[in-house]
Amino acid sequence: MASESSTLNDVERTDKRYVFGTWSYQSEVSPTQVVSGDGARFTTADGEEYLDLSGQLMCSNLGHSADRVADAIAEQASEGAYFAPGYATEARAKLGEKLAEVTPGDLSKTFFSTSGTEAVEAAIKIARFYTGKQKILSRYRSYHGATYGSISVTGDPRRLAAEPGIPGTIKAPDPYAYGSTLEPMESIEYIDEMLELEGDTVAAVLVEPIVGSNGILVPPDEYLPRLKEIAHDHGALLICDEVMAGFGRTGEWFGCDVFDVTPDIMTMAKGLTGAYQPLGATIVTPEIADHFEENMFCHGHTYAGHPVACAAGLAAIETYERENLIERARETGAYLGDRLEELGADHPSVGEVRGIGMFRGIELTKSPTERVPFGHREDKVSKGTTVVDEVAARAADEGVYVANMINTLIIAPPLVLTTEEVDEGVDALDIALEHAD
Ligand code: PLP
Structure with missing residues (x-):
């Protein structure tokens, strides 16, 4: 999803110039202009639509059109x-x-x-x-x-x-x-x-x-x-x-x-x-x-x-x-959990899938037997992209936004996500993870 700075539009260029990017080396900031949202989806200025698997920063629980x-x-x-x-x-x-x-x-x-x-x-x-x-x-x-x-x-x-x-x-x-x-x-x-x-x-x-x-x-x-x-x-x-x-x-x-x-x-x-x-x-x-x-x-x-x-x-x-969103989160979340477990079993780069309801994480690892200890892994304090960043970028190429923190993909979608959208998201992650194995 991240644009190359040479291809930034006017809004993105102005934003990059005048606004601090959070938690980042400013030279690496490459903002993408978002123009609208609807349900569990949002659309960028260049017309690309993304399924939001992380509720932006795990906060858009109601989706983008409440x-x-x-x-x-x-x-x-x-x-x-x-x-x-x-x-x-x-x-x-x-x-x-x-x-x-x-x-x-x-x-x-x-x-x-x-x-x-x-x-x-x-x-x-x-x-x-x-x-x-x-x-x-x-x-x-x-x-x-x-x-x-x-x-x-x-x-x-x-x-x-x-x-x-x-x-x-x-x-x-x-x-x-x-x-x-x-x-x-x-x-x-x-x-x-x-x-x-x-x-x-x-x-x-x-x-x-x-x-x-x-x-x-x-x-x-x-x-x-x-x-x-x-x-x-x-x-x-x-x-x-x-x-x-x-x-x-x-x-x-x-x-x-x-x-x-x-x-x-x-x-x-x-x-x-x-x-x-x-x-x-x-x-x-x-x-x-x-x-x-x-x-x-x-x-x-x-x-x-x-x-x-x-x-x-x-x-x-x-x-x-x-809208019974708490109950819906329980039901759709159980389905999401099952689908993510299946996904994890197919990919050696997935160390562990864990979570509850609509709050799930996929921890990546260098190999199924190697559990990279905390503090010894690449993290956001270092400059440059990590394997998890790359998986998230490939998911974006498949039309799915997923947040990634340290070495974990965070799946925390709007609670209005449907089971069909769960399938769509998991299929995109499947393709994104292929290259990490
Ligand atoms: N506490 C927890 C558990 C969080 O996850 C966050 C943000 O992600 C915060 C506090 C800080 O919240 P805010 O970013 O709104 O200041």
Whole structure:
């Protein structure tokens, strides 16, 4: 899909000249102009249509033509686009109430922001204020955002450029059965020991319930309940970062619903508006909310609870409900999983296919027996393309967009994807992977 710079059109050339490309060497940025989207497809300026197997950045859960959300945005913008956070708006109040309804357990009071990274920043601050402790324990195979607090708790190589980051962050091993020397449930006992050795100084354990961009890692059923127990035993809160796993992606509303666990704090963004507006949210239990009745909640942004973004969030949740998208994700996701398993079995370059619902990963490896360990593989910190980049580029030649992170293809399509589109996508991946074997 990426155009050669010599063939960039006017918009692409202007964009390249005046706008920073994210997470990239600017010399390698070669933007493709997108002009429209419909359902699980989008179209570029040169008229090429792509099936979106990754929901852009794993966020376009509703597909590219959710009219209810678009209408709600237009209506709110014309009625009153922005009022300061000190004022209540119907959109914000109703979205807060709705989130208390769809999130697990007694999570009930939300701080709104504008992105996943800000949702994580708020979670860190709330945990520190509430517990009076400073340390946050997170895991190596994780991504929590790009601002200083959230990149400091991120474990993957993207954190390196920002190190040392904020003080008081500790990293632990992950439940990565395929590529780690520790079994998932051994890794959790390791965390237990770390918390013991840190004494009573850790405010929170922060995890993605199902790891997203670091490879779609689904832990064993017992993992998250045990993690909550361990955290609480050591006086630490459990924060679940649902920015990518939330809003139907797993076939449940949230990743932690898969394991029947209610965290103390939960972060959301991406699917919260189906990417129709930038919106982040951090929801907490009543005990944590109560703490701030008489202790100042020392946090906020100009656009905290922006009415247009909240109207989009509310309409997005209504769309998930009315179109049964969570159930559909479960059903289509099961079919997707079967098709990807078959695909993996046909290609020696596929190390492991894993995931749940509409949240799947294909980890590539140099050979079926060689499990390239973390940190020793080519990754996005190095300049140049990787094997996974090349597979994604070949998939684009076949009319399919697939995101790739480190050494994994991330399959996280809009939840409106049909089984016919699953077949179309898997067939394209089959051709794309042929050259990697
Ligand atoms: N947390 C998780 C689990 C994510 O996957 C991401 C982004 O991919 C973030 C936080 C950061 O979100 P944003 O890019 O909206 O700042």
